Every structure is written in C-alpha cells, then in structure tokens.
Amino acid sequence: MRILSLFYIIFIATLLAFIAFLYISIEEFEKKIIKNIQNVILTNTSYFADNIISTIKKEVGNKNLYEALKNNPQLRSKLESKIQMVVTTSFRYIYMLYRDKNGRYRYLLDGSLSDKGFFDSKLDVNVKEWDKVYVTKKTNVFFQSGIDNLWITTLKPYIVNDEIQGVLAIDFSTQLLDNFSKILNPIKEMFLYIFLAIIFLFSIVLYQIVIHLKTKKEIIIDPLTRTYNRIFLRDKIEKLDVYDYDLAMLDLDHFKKINDTFGHKAGDLILENFAMLVKRNLRDKDFIIRFGGEEFLILLYKGKNKNINSKKILERIKKAVEEYDFIYEGKTLKITVSIGLVKDLYKYANIKEAIKIADKRLYDAKYSGRNIIIDYDISYDALPKNNQIDIEKVKLAIDNNRVICHFQPIVNLDTKKVIKYEALVRIIDENGNLIYPNSFLDSIEGTNIYRDMTKKLLEIVLNKIRTKNVSISINLNLSDLIDNSIYKILYDELSQNKIYAKFLTIELLEYEKALNKQLLSKRIDEIKSFGVKIALDDFGSGYSNFSIFEVFPIDIIKIDGSLIKNIDVSNTSYGIVEAIVKLAINLKMDIIGEFIHNEVVFSRLKELKLKYGQGYYLGKPLETI
Amino acid sequence: MKKFIVLTLFISSLLGSAVEIEKGIYKTILKALFPTKKVIKVWSDDPSKKDLFESIPGIKVVNEKKIADILMLFNTLNVQRNSNQMIFANGYLILQRNKGVVVGGFYWQKGRPNLIFIKNRLEKVGIVLPTNLQKYIEDIK
Structure with a gap:
C-alpha cells in the first residue's frame, strides 16, 4: 500500500509539474507574442507620429503652433481632419496638447472620432509621464492601467527651434490585446482546468492516504491507554x-x-x-x-x-x-x-x-x-524444550476453548468398581490434533498462561462433577498453592461450588520444593475445609520425604507408577510397595497404585492388600465418563 | 455558464469601482462647494443618479429644483438661469456650452476623469476651494 501510495504521489506530482510547465510555457509564449505586438505597434505609432508632426510642420512652418492654431480655426479643422485619417479602433485617440504656464495640459488639436476636446480646453492627464517629454525632449511610451480600454500611450514632442510647442499623443486601445487573449485564453483555461482536475485528484489521493494511515493507526492503538496493542x-x-x-x-x-x-x-x-x-x-x-x-x-x-x-x-x-x-x-x-x-x-x-x-x-x-x-x-x-509447542498456541487454545480433559478411572481392586476419575488435561491444536501435557506444561510453567490453564482445568472438572455426580481428582504442584493468583482461582472456584467440593481430590506432586510450609499447611487446611481430599502423587520416586506427613494433612497416597509397573519382575519394587502400603495403613490413609498395566501386576497388588488402583489394565483415559 | 458568471463578476467589479470613483469625486466636489452645510440638497436631471448621490453621507436628493442647493446636470445641454442656485455640469458639452452659468464640471474624456471649477463663478458665490482642488480652477470667460 505504501509503495502504491508513493507511486501515485510521484505520478501525480510529475503530471502536475508537466501541466505547470505547459501552463508556464503558454504564459511565456503569450508574453513573447505581446512583446512582439508591442514592437509592431510602437513602430507603427512612431511612423504615424512622425508623419503627423511632419504634416503639421508643413502647414505651420516655424510659427508658434499655439498662436497659429488659436487664430486659425480653419487650419485646426484641416489638420484635425488629416489626423483623423489615421484614427482606427486600435489607434483610438490621436491628439496634441501643450503645457500652459500653470503646468496644465490643454488641447491644440484633437483628431479623435469620439470624446473630442475643444481647442485650449484642459485635459487631466498623467502629468508625471507628460512632463517627462518636456524634460527629455524625447518620445515617451507608457502603459495605461485603469483607463477605459487604453493600453499604450505614445507621447512625441513637437519641437520647433529646440522648443517644445506641443506633445502629440497616440492612445492605442486594448482591442488587439483582447482579440489575442480571446485566442489564447481557451488554451490557458484548458490547462488550468486540467491542472485543477489533477490538484483535485491529488487531494483525493492524499485524503485517502491520510484516512488509510489514520485507520491503520487506530487499528494498532489501544483506545483506553493510547498505547500500541x-x-x-x-x-x-x-x-x-x-x-x-x-x-x-x-x-x-x-x-x-x-x-x-x-x-x-x-x-x-x-x-x-x-x-x-x-x-x-x-x-x-x-x-x-x-x-x-x-x-x-x-x-x-x-x-x-x-x-x-x-x-x-x-x-x-x-x-x-x-x-x-x-x-x-x-x-x-x-x-x-x-x-x-x-x-x-x-x-x-x-x-x-x-x-x-x-x-x-x-x-x-x-x-x-x-x-x-x-x-x-x-x-x-x-529455555523452552525442543518438543514443546509454542506458548502462543497454548494461549490460543485456552482463548478458543480448545482445552479438554480425559478421565482415567480409579478402581476399587476388590470390587473392580470405579470410585473416582483422574482428570488429565489435553489441548487440541488448530488442526484438531490432541496435544498431551508433556508437550506444553514445561513451556507454560511459571507463566500467566499456566494460571489460565489451571483455571480452565478447574472449570472443566467442577462442571463434570456437577453434571455427572462423580469424584474427580486433579493434579497440582505444591508451588501452585503458594502462588497467590493460582490459589485464589482455586479458592474462588471452591467457594462457588461448595456442594461439589467434596467430590474433588487434589493430587499434589510431592517432589516440588515446599518453600513456605506454614503457608502451605494453612492453605491445605483451608482447601480441606471445603471437603476436598488431598492426595500425595507419585510417592516413592524422586525425593520422597516422610516428614511431609507430619506437616500436611494428607488423605491419600498415590504410589509412583515406576514402582508398580515392575512389581511383577522386581522384588525390590515389590518390597518398597509393600512398605508404602503398610505406612499408609498405619497412617490411616487411602492408597492408590498407578500404572496397573496387566493382570499379573493387578494380582500382586491385591496380594499386598492395596485397595485402589488405576492403569490401562483397569481403564484407559477417556474424554467421556 | 462559468464564463458568464466570471464575466458578470468582472463587469460588476469594474462598474463597482467606477461608481466608487465617481462617488468619491462627487463627495469631494460637494463638500468643497458647501463646506459648512451639514445636509446638502441636490437636484439632478438624471433620475438614475439618485442612488449615487443618496449613498453619499450628508447629501439629500430633492425632487424640487427650488429647494435644492445645487443642480446637477447630466442631460440638459442649454441651461437657463432663473435663480442664484449653483449649477454643476456633468458632461463636457454641457460645460462648454454653459461656461458662464455653471460653477464647474466633471466629466470623463478619453477614459480619464476631468474636473473643472470656473473661477469667476466661484468668486461670485464666494467659495474658496481647499488647496487640493485649487489646481482644477480655470479662468474661463
């Protein structure tokens, strides 16, 4: 768009310059023509003036012109008739004046066909220009302005014995100039209209550009803070x-x-x-x-x-x-x-x-x-791990409601009846593919998106509890409870769903560092006051610490899958699981075994009197309950 | 159409300026002839000039010659003098033919405005023109 705008501007500017050049050229052409016309006029005027003065001199001789004309009306009439022969619509007024002792100009002869002045009567003229002739004793040519249809006035002195006895004036009318303008004006007007049209076009383009830039700016500006968005x-x-x-x-x-x-x-x-x-x-x-x-x-x-x-x-x-x-x-x-x-x-x-x-x-x-x-x-x-999807995609999935949960049943090993489900979060990407948490949790951990994801998870799970009337457990990190914003989300959701809170179990990952045990303990108590059960997830792996049972009121122990899955082949795993089961029984806690993937594992766990279990052998995670 | 509008505007502006010049000249003439009068009563033989005179402050156009302070003649070539009323010629021929009667004249000749005050007529009515108008006084017998 910017390149296109630039192209338009350059194109129109060039066009404007070209038209302006043509217009100026015509102006120059007109000036030159006028100059030539002036030269022709002045040559003719000079010729006429010389002839007229010569004619007068022939008749008057060396006598004083004023005296000769004053006493001889016939001579005046004769000379004026001769002058009249030269008068045309262009050479409009031809007359001769003299300057009296008071500096006023008065008629000697007037060959004009109209507006004829009488002998010795005054004519108010441009004294400054007329006086120049008396000073220089030379012909003076000047241009008229503001005088009815007059253009050029030529003043030629009538000199006898080095004395100026009169000044012959020839007024040339603007008629020729008008005729010439009549020819040129349409051409000039045409260029003027083109020029104006281009200016108009240019203005529209400029206006469009301004509107475009303004709209573009509005799109990228946050209306409240006037910052970019x-x-x-x-x-x-x-x-x-x-x-x-x-x-x-x-x-x-x-x-x-x-x-x-x-x-x-x-x-x-x-x-x-x-x-x-x-x-x-x-x-x-x-x-x-x-x-x-x-x-x-x-x-x-x-x-x-x-x-x-x-x-x-x-x-x-x-x-x-x-x-x-x-x-x-x-x-x-x-x-x-x-x-x-x-x-x-x-x-x-x-x-x-x-x-x-x-x-x-x-x-x-x-x-x-x-x-x-x-x-x-x-x-x-x-730094993000290589297998992690882009954080923006996770955010988009949350914004576009593409976060879902799959539910894996937790089963009573004696009755094989489902007692609750574990909610496992997934997102669906733009192409409809299912993305598992190991592809995005690391990426969003510690960001505000993680907080939004937790909120979404809670909403989904509590809604499922509400509609299906089942117990569901969710996974949280211990540090999530320390985090004020996540804890607030959790607390608010539980407050709003008090009657369903008892159906919720929170599985805490035990290997998380407990930074503030006092605060954690307080918050776990607050959560439990809603009836929520607390489970310790993945127990037996990582950095298991038995002192945790002294600090936090744990209801359920979930034995880590890495111990369970080998129980049928590893005596060590069997022994550890047996010890954990005894610990749970002594502490009066429920115990759940994860990763029960075949019948042998299932049977060994039953031998150890493990009450609850989950795994693909008992039920795969499904979108529906 | 555009040409017509432009031409009309041009002519109007020219006429407008000519009228303004004429108005200014008449104002100067009348104030010079009647320096002490607050309201100068003017009679004109050209009804079309009524608006022009009325547009000058301190000028009142009257319909009766008798009560007028000055008669402005535009069309009357031969003036007959019946009273001591001041008469002003507004044409070259009127002035030329009535030099002994009129106090002065204003006319356009060869595209130029011309003003003349006649000396003995001014003296007769006891008018002394301001300095700027002295140069227009003519001693015409």
Whole structure:
C-alpha cells in the first residue's frame, strides 16, 4: 500500500509539474507574442507620429503652433481632419496638447472620432509621464492601467527651434490585446482546468492516504491507554531488528483487587494513568504495547549502544508508578508494578521466545513479592524444550476453548468398581490434533498462561462433577498453592461450588520444593475445609520425604507408577510397595497404585492388600465418563 | 455558464469601482462647494443618479429644483438661469456650452476623469476651494 501510495504521489506530482510547465510555457509564449505586438505597434505609432508632426510642420512652418492654431480655426479643422485619417479602433485617440504656464495640459488639436476636446480646453492627464517629454525632449511610451480600454500611450514632442510647442499623443486601445487573449485564453483555461482536475485528484489521493494511515493507526492503538496493542506487536515483530532492543513485561500488582473494590472505572483510570507514566519515562524509539488486561510489554531501544541501561529506565518507571497518587472519586489509590526484563535478545530464536522469558521473569517477580524487576541471567531450564509447542498456541487454545480433559478411572481392586476419575488435561491444536501435557506444561510453567490453564482445568472438572455426580481428582504442584493468583482461582472456584467440593481430590506432586510450609499447611487446611481430599502423587520416586506427613494433612497416597509397573519382575519394587502400603495403613490413609498395566501386576497388588488402583489394565483415559 | 458568471463578476467589479470613483469625486466636489452645510440638497436631471448621490453621507436628493442647493446636470445641454442656485455640469458639452452659468464640471474624456471649477463663478458665490482642488480652477470667460 505504501509503495502504491508513493507511486501515485510521484505520478501525480510529475503530471502536475508537466501541466505547470505547459501552463508556464503558454504564459511565456503569450508574453513573447505581446512583446512582439508591442514592437509592431510602437513602430507603427512612431511612423504615424512622425508623419503627423511632419504634416503639421508643413502647414505651420516655424510659427508658434499655439498662436497659429488659436487664430486659425480653419487650419485646426484641416489638420484635425488629416489626423483623423489615421484614427482606427486600435489607434483610438490621436491628439496634441501643450503645457500652459500653470503646468496644465490643454488641447491644440484633437483628431479623435469620439470624446473630442475643444481647442485650449484642459485635459487631466498623467502629468508625471507628460512632463517627462518636456524634460527629455524625447518620445515617451507608457502603459495605461485603469483607463477605459487604453493600453499604450505614445507621447512625441513637437519641437520647433529646440522648443517644445506641443506633445502629440497616440492612445492605442486594448482591442488587439483582447482579440489575442480571446485566442489564447481557451488554451490557458484548458490547462488550468486540467491542472485543477489533477490538484483535485491529488487531494483525493492524499485524503485517502491520510484516512488509510489514520485507520491503520487506530487499528494498532489501544483506545483506553493510547498505547500500541497486540496487532501492532504482531505486525512490528516482522520488521523489528530484535537485537536493537531489550524487552520488558510489566504487570500491575493487585490490579484485580482495585477493579473488584472500586469498580472498572477505577481500573480504567489506573491503566490510563499508568500508561501515561510509562510513556513519560520512555524515549522516542521505545515502544509500549498493551499485551493483556493489566499487562504491558515494553521494547527498549538500545541500538548498537551497549551503555544503554534498560533496567535504569524500568527502575524509573517502577518508582514513578509507586510514588504516583491515582485519584479516583477523591480517593487516593496506590499501585505498584512488577517487571520481567530480558536483555540480549540475540540469545533467543525469536522475539516470541523472549516474550515468554520476560513473562516468566514477570511471574518470578510476582512470586518474589511484587514491585521488583527481575532480569537474572537466563538459565537452560528456562529455555523452552525442543518438543514443546509454542506458548502462543497454548494461549490460543485456552482463548478458543480448545482445552479438554480425559478421565482415567480409579478402581476399587476388590470390587473392580470405579470410585473416582483422574482428570488429565489435553489441548487440541488448530488442526484438531490432541496435544498431551508433556508437550506444553514445561513451556507454560511459571507463566500467566499456566494460571489460565489451571483455571480452565478447574472449570472443566467442577462442571463434570456437577453434571455427572462423580469424584474427580486433579493434579497440582505444591508451588501452585503458594502462588497467590493460582490459589485464589482455586479458592474462588471452591467457594462457588461448595456442594461439589467434596467430590474433588487434589493430587499434589510431592517432589516440588515446599518453600513456605506454614503457608502451605494453612492453605491445605483451608482447601480441606471445603471437603476436598488431598492426595500425595507419585510417592516413592524422586525425593520422597516422610516428614511431609507430619506437616500436611494428607488423605491419600498415590504410589509412583515406576514402582508398580515392575512389581511383577522386581522384588525390590515389590518390597518398597509393600512398605508404602503398610505406612499408609498405619497412617490411616487411602492408597492408590498407578500404572496397573496387566493382570499379573493387578494380582500382586491385591496380594499386598492395596485397595485402589488405576492403569490401562483397569481403564484407559477417556474424554467421556 | 462559468464564463458568464466570471464575466458578470468582472463587469460588476469594474462598474463597482467606477461608481466608487465617481462617488468619491462627487463627495469631494460637494463638500468643497458647501463646506459648512451639514445636509446638502441636490437636484439632478438624471433620475438614475439618485442612488449615487443618496449613498453619499450628508447629501439629500430633492425632487424640487427650488429647494435644492445645487443642480446637477447630466442631460440638459442649454441651461437657463432663473435663480442664484449653483449649477454643476456633468458632461463636457454641457460645460462648454454653459461656461458662464455653471460653477464647474466633471466629466470623463478619453477614459480619464476631468474636473473643472470656473473661477469667476466661484468668486461670485464666494467659495474658496481647499488647496487640493485649487489646481482644477480655470479662468474661463
């Protein structure tokens, strides 16, 4: 579009220049023609003037002209008749005046056919031009303006004995000029119309370009914050030399609380003012993009200058936000911002990867207490694994409702009846293929997308409980319960589905580091108060720690599949499982064996008096219950 | 159509400017002839000039010659003098034929505006013209 617009502009500009050139050429041509006409006129006028003066001199001789004419009306009449013979519509007035002692000009002779003046009567003329003739004693030619149809006036002195006795005037009319203009004007008008038409066309094209640019700008601008939006980011990414930028992801802390407490108008006001504060602290080449609700992305330009310290700019922004009083309906609201910063973008395959890392660092900033900037060096673990699908695809799947659960039955080994199901999350890609968690969980772990995925999972499971009236267990990491936002999602969902909460089991992965046991314990108690059961998943593998049973109120132990699957061939596995079963019985906990894949395994577990189990032998995960 | 509009506008502007020049000249003439009068009563033999005179502040056009301060003649070639009223010629021929009667004349000749005040007529009515108009005084017998 830009190239096309440029082409139009160049084409029209060339056309305009060409037409202007033609128009100017015609003007020049007209000027030249007029100049030539003037020369012809002046030659003729000079010829006529010489003849007339010669004729007068022949009649008057060396006598004083005034005296000779004053006393001889017949002579006047005779001379005027001779002059009249030269008068035409072009040589309109031919007359002779003299200057009296008062400097006024009076008629001596008038050969004009109309507007004829009487002898010795005054004619108000352009005294300045007429006096020049008396001073120089030479012919004077001047152009008239504002005088009825007159163009050129030639004044020739009548000199006798070196004394000017009169001045012969020949007024040439504009008739010839008018006739000439009549011929040229249509051509000039034609060019003028073409010129105007092109100007009009040019204006339309310009108007269209302006409208196009304006619309294009509106499309990429977030109407609330007047920052760029994700469309801009998508378009910009293709053209951006990522090496020239550092990238930061910003998220307003506890923004939801402000929205919930003061309403969305307050939230909007904060977003507007926040954007204003950020923009105030950015430079011309930086970009701010509204990435999500209260999430912003900043591209900080550094070019080839390694001395640019992006973190300093972000510190400035963080401080400005922290110190700013957001006034809403007379109330002063305070807010802070957490920031994840990624530098040296050349380390990443593309900007999407860098955004993911920034998002993770933002998450870490939140996790570390908020209102801080995290920019630690990237570690290998933080990089996406090769088999992981793109994070954007996961987000898209959540947005487009393409997250589903498969349900694997957990069976009473004595009765072989299903007592509950384990929900296993999957996503469906754009082509309808099923994507398993091992292809996306690592990728989204630690990002806000993980939080959204957890919320989605809870919604699906609680809905299934509600509609099918069955018990279902879900998997969470211990750290999920530490995470305020995930815990809040969980808590809110349970609060809204109190009567179904007792049908829910949360399987916690035991090898997760428990950072704050006190908080975890408190939160597990809160969850259990809804009737939710807590299971310890994959027990017996990784870094199993028996002290966990002292700290957390666990209801169920799930023995890790790696022990179960070899129970029929490995005495060690058999022994460990036997010990775990005894432990569970002593601690009065239910116990479930995973990975029961054949009848032999099933039989061995029954021998060990294992009460519940799951595995392909007992039932595969299915989309429906 | 466009040509017609352009031509009309052009002629109107020319006429407009000619009328304005004429109006300015008459204003100068009348104020010079009646410097102390607040309202000058003017009679004209050309009804089409009524609007022109009425558009000049301080000028009142009257229909009766008797009550007029000055008679403006545009069409009357031979003037008969019946009173001491001031008469002003508005044509070259009118002026030439009535030099002894009129106080002055204004006319267009060869596309140029011409103004003349007749000395002995001015003296007779005791008018002294301002300096800028002195150059138009003619001693015509």
